[in-house]
Amino acid sequence: MDCKKFHYWLTTRDIHQKLIPPDAKDHMTGCPECRSLFIKDDILEKGIASTYAPEDLPRGIEERISISLDHDRQNFLNQVTGKKRSAALAGAGLVAALIIFALFFTNFYSSPTPAFKDLNQITLQAATDHLKGNRYMSFDARETQAALSMLTKKLGFKVILPDLGYLGYTLVGGRLCAIGKCRAAYFVVEHDGKTGSLFIMDKNFIDFPMADGSRFTTNVKGCDTCIWKDHGQVYATVF
Numbered sequence: 506m507d508c509k510k511f512h513y514w515l516t517t518r519d520i521h522q523k524l525i526p527p528d529a530k531d532h533m534t535g536c537p538e539c540r541s542l543f544i545k546d547d548i549l550e551k552g553i554a555s556t557y558a559p560e561d562l563p564r565g566i567e568e569r570i571s572i573s574l575d576h577d578r579q580n581f582l583n584q585v586t587g588k589k590r591s592a593a594l595a596g597a598g599l600v601a602a603l604i605i606f607a608l609f610f611t612n613f614y615s616s617p618t619p620a621f622k623d624l625n626q627i628t629l630q631a632a633t634d635h636l637k638g639n640r641y642m643s644f645d646a647r648e649t650q651a652a653l654s655m656l657t658k659k660l661g662f663k664v665i666l667p668d669l670g671y672l673g674y675t676l677v678g679g680r681l682c683a684i685g686k687c688r689a690a691y692f693v694v695e696h697d698g699k700t701g702s703l704f705i706m707d708k709n710f711i712d713f714p715m716a717d718g719s720r721f722t723t724n725v726k727g728c729d730t731c732i733w734k735d736h737g738q739v740y741a742t743v744f
């Protein structure tokens with residue numbers, strides 16, 4: 506296997522398949538660059554895994570569900586007798602299970618549906634995430650091309666960087682992240698000696714009309730922010 510074949514394998518491999526084919530393993534042993542790409546790819550995977558890590562049900566919600574069900578169940582039981590009673594109990598149990606199931610799944614899989622209702626919401630979320638100060642990077646500027654194709658694969662939309670030269674930004678590096686509940690690409694950029702954040706997310710995450718190229722600039726929480734849409738994706742910068 507040569508580097509080209511290795512890159513092809515890396516970008517097309519099944520992320521659920523943990524076994525590395527022997528020829529890919531052999532190539533990594535002799536090629537530090539491909540080995541480092543593989544490690545970065547794995548870090549991206551872990552980033553996704555933690556973004557989507559199952560969360561426990563909010564505190565008390567199970568109790569609240571059973572209490573309201575007990576109340577309904579009691580009303581229901583007052584109307585039935587004998588054999589019907591066990592069927593009713595089974596019915597109530599099934600309803601409880603379905604509600605918990607539904608809560609679980611709306612919690613896990615709500616991300617692909619639009620999450621942002623307006624520009625202010627994106628601005629606030631981006632500024633909040635920026636101010637948390639997590640500048641962890643799983644790749645640096647020199648690896649941008651490989652990283653972009655990996656991010657594209659992970660995020661399911663073609664991640665295109667804005668014209669950084671035109672904006673006067675210097676790219677430092679980036680990682681996979683989430684802006685609020687939406688998976689996004691995150692880049693650390695520098696401008697005029699200041700370190701800023703650039704978030705890129707799919708346009709499907711916004712639930713309002715936004716024209717390509719239109720810019721929304723404001724200052725929130727002491728940060729200068731800019732949101733715009735281009736190439737079918739939404740960009741947010743925070744300095």
Ligand SMILES: [Zn+2]
Nearest residue numbers: 507508536539
């Ligand atoms: Zn190689």
